[in-house]
Amino acid sequence: MSTENPGFKWGVSTAALQTEGAFDKDGKGLSVWDEFAKRKRKIGDKSNPSVATDFYNRYPEDIAILNQLKIPNFRFSVSWPRVIPMGTGQSNEKGLDFYDRLTDHLLENNIVPWTTLYHWDLPHELQKRGGWFNRDILNWFGEYVHLVTNRLGDRIKNWMVLNEPMAFTGAGYLLGVHAPGERGIGSFVSAAHHAALATAAGASIIRSNVANAYVGSTFSQSWVEPHSSGIKDQQAAQRVHDMLNLFFILPATGHPYPLKHLKFLNKIEKFIKPGDESKLNANLDFVGVQTYTREVIKYSWTVPFIKASMVSAIKRKQPYTQMGWEVCPESIYHVLKNLQSVPGLPPIIITENGAAFADEINNDGIINDTERIAYLDNHIQQMQRAMKEGVDVRGYFAWSLTDNFEWAEGYRPRFGLVHIDYENNLKRTIKESAKWYAGRIKD
Numbered sequence: 028m029s030t031e032n033p034g035f036k037w038g039v040s041t042a043a044l045q046t047e048g049a050f051d052k053d054g055k056g057l058s059v060w061d062e063f064a065k066r067k068r069k070i071g072d073k074s075n076p077s078v079a080t081d082f083y084n085r086y087p088e089d090i091a092i093l094n095q096l097k098i099p100n101f102r103f104s105v106s107w108p109r110v111i112p113m114g115t116g117q118s119n120e121k122g123l124d125f126y127d128r129l130t131d132h133l134l135e136n137n138i139v140p141w142t143t144l145y146h147w148d149l150p151h152e153l154q155k156r157g158g159w160f161n162r163d164i165l166n167w168f169g170e171y172v173h174l175v176t177n178r179l180g181d182r183i184k185n186w187m188v189l190n191e192p193m194a195f196t197g198a199g200y201l202l203g204v205h206a207p208g209e210r211g212i213g214s215f216v217s218a219a220h221h222a223a224l225a226t227a228a229g230a231s232i233i234r235s236n237v238a239n240a241y242v243g244s245t246f247s248q249s250w251v252e253p254h255s256s257g258i259k260d261q262q263a264a265q266r267v268h269d270m271l272n273l274f275f276i277l278p279a280t281g282h283p284y285p286l287k288h289l290k291f292l293n294k295i296e297k298f299i300k301p302g303d304e305s306k307l308n309a310n311l312d313f314v315g316v317q318t319y320t321r322e323v324i325k326y327s328w329t330v331p332f333i334k335a336s337m338v339s340a341i342k343r344k345q346p347y348t349q350m351g352w353e354v355c356p357e358s359i360y361h362v363l364k365n366l367q368s369v370p371g372l373p374p375i376i377i378t379e380n381g382a383a384f385a386d387e388i389n390n391d392g393i394i395n396d397t398e399r400i401a402y403l404d405n406h407i408q409q410m411q412r413a414m415k416e417g418v419d420v421r422g423y424f425a426w427s428l429t430d431n432f433e434w435a436e437g438y439r440p441r442f443g444l445v446h447i448d449y450e451n452n453l454k455r456t457i458k459e460s461a462k463w464y465a466g467r468i469k470d
């Protein structure tokens with residue numbers, strides 16, 4: 028593969044909150060997820076991210092695994108409350124030191140770092156001041172991006188501003204199922220507009236501080252299909268597509284918000300200040316596409332505003348993962364092909380794709396996760412099919428290096444290429460899928 032596409036970036040992705048643990052160590056401030064996990068019935072298995080996989084202490088072990096597997100690119104995120112405990116103001120030298128050590132260790136092992144600035148762990152102190160509702164977040168975020176890029180920009184060249192703005196504003200500010208647990212259209216549109224502005228502002232700060240920066244931001248994408256050919260289902264699918272797939276990627280690439288079929292989001296206009304339109308284009312070098320499944324949508328008058336609901340994979344008798352998500356390899360092909368309709372879209376990197384399955388260790392200590400191997404293999408093939416048809420894809424990162432804290436689901440879903448034994452001192456075991464992936468990506 029690499030010889031067919033020289034320069035293609037193969038890697039694995041992770042995120043701070045899901046792996047680091049050490050939630051209050053060395054001066055770290057709390058994040059909204061540390062607080063959210065304390066609330067009743069918010070995390071499926073009643074767990075919390077306090078320890079996670081202890082990446083904060085065990086990163087050398089994980090990097091040794093990357094080295095052993097010869098995985099050339101590693102995506103991680105920086106925890107904002109670890110480096111600025113109150114979210115704004117005083118920085119935390121020990122927190123910054125951690126990212127220095129991590130970066131240096133990656134580079135010493137010839138692994139290229141790819142760094143996300145915001146993967147959902149907002150400082151709790153900022154949430155107390157309104158978080159993403161408060162337009163001041165643009166100043167707070169700017170201060171944070173300056174700090175991190177000035178510190179690491181001499182060694183890290185590949186940056187992503189936000190991780191999946193639709194996921195954190197949709198789940199965290201519209202549905203209330205992710206931190207900080209807010210609900211409603213009003214809270215969603217204000218958080219969304221500030222996140223869209225932060226994407227562009229963050230990208231421009233990275234460029235001003237980092238010589239030869241390669242700047243992107245990541246967007247969740249699903250293949251959305253109507254449940255039937257009836258007009259109501261088709262229109263419902265159109266609304267869901269515009270919201271899930273286009274709402275953030277369009278403004279980031281120089282287009283207006285897609286409000287034509289989403290009249291209920293018109294309220295966003297209340298938050299758009301004069302001149303904002305010209306501040307939304309992030310001029311990205313790449314878009315990070317994160318895709319897992321397809322969504323089949325039917326019209327549903329009982330669902331407020333969007334009037335649409337998902338028909339589950341189980342109902343449709345399709346194979347599904349531990350998340351209940353359909354295993355549908357063609358979805359990545361259609362996601363990529365659909366993006367061709369966005370004028371001026373920069374090259375794409377698949378910054379996340381992967382699957383959670385209930386892995387078992389056999390008597391020989393081997394985890395033969397054949398379903399995950401098939402998932403990755405088929406998705407990579409479908410990505411290559413889109414590339415052959417002209418979609419400009421420059422890289423593929425599997426989610427995730429290790430099993431980890433899967434947000435509101437806790438530790439139950441296992442997305443890792445490497446198994447974590449939560450009962451036994453967080454022991455790492457390389458799954459067969461990791462060996463398969465290593466073989467697949469080698470020159």
Ligand code: BGC
Nearest residue numbers: 042190191194247317379433
């Ligand atoms: C997120 C990851 C998450 C994965 C699987 C993506 O939306 O960026 O943090 O673990 O999906 O749910």
